[in-house]
Amino acid sequence: MEEKNIKVLVTDDEDDFRLLMSFWLQSKGYQVIAASNGEEAIKLIQSESPDIVFMDLNMPVMDGAETIKKVREFNKDIPIILISAYLDDVKVKDATSHGIAGVFFKGKDFSQGLSLLETVLRKHKNLQK
Numbered sequence: 001m002e003e004k005n006i007k008v009l010v011t012d013d014e015d016d017f018r019l020l021m022s023f024w025l026q027s028k029g030y031q032v033i034a035a036s037n038g039e040e041a042i043k044l045i046q047s048e049s050p051d052i053v054f055m056d057l058n059m060p061v062m063d064g065a066e067t068i069k070k071v072r073e074f075n076k077d078i079p080i081i082l083i084s085a086y087l088d089d090v091k092v093k094d095a096t097s098h099g100i101a102g103v104f105f106k107g108k109d110f111s112q113g114l115s116l117l118e119t120v121l122r123k124h125k126n127l128q129k
Contacts, residue, residue, distance in 0.1 A: 004029040006121065007048065011041040011067070012056040012083060017106065021054065024110045025117075038062030042070055045078065052121060054104065054113070057084040072099060079124045081116060 008030045012018040015036070022032040033048050035041040037059050045053065053071075057064040068080055079101040101120040104113040 005031070006052070007031045007033065007050040008117070009033050009035065009041060009044055009048070009050040009053040011035040011038070011054065011059070011064075013037055013059040014056075021110065021113070025114070028114060038064065038067030038070070041067055045071055045075060050078070052101075052117060052124070053078060053080045054083050054117075055080050055100075057082055068100065077124075079120045081113075081120060 008025050010018055010022050010025070010032060011034070012021070013036050018034050018036065022034050025032050033044055033050060035044050038055075039062050041053065041055065042062075044050065055064045055067060059067075062070075064082060068082075071078065071080070076099070080099070082100045082103045083106060084103060085106040101124070102116045104116055
């Protein structure tokens with residue numbers, strides 16, 4: 001396993017999904033931190049400075065769209081990949097208006113999420129040069 005030195009924040013209220021995705025990303029060499037809701041995610045983004053965020057759309061306390069809106073108030077650059085279980089969720093459009101890097105659908109294989117993560121990171125890192 002290659003250590004990538006990239007910190008990924010996985011935010012999802014479903015414990016099983018969050019833990020499985022976190023474990024899978026760690027097995028691919030990523031450093032992973034996790035949050036179970038939007039408020040936790042905001043605190044971790046401020047304190048841990050992850051390189052990229054996976055953000056569930058539908059969560060209690062604060063949903064993904066509202067969380068992204070609040071994150072953009074203090075960090076306009078961090079790439080955020082939205083996680084959604086539904087292809088036609090109307091909240092995706094709202095979240096997109098606040099600047100997301102892509103959408104990962106829960107029904108898809110984690111390897112597609114990894115491909116999206118790597119594509120977004122490559123693009124983001126090139127923009128930062």
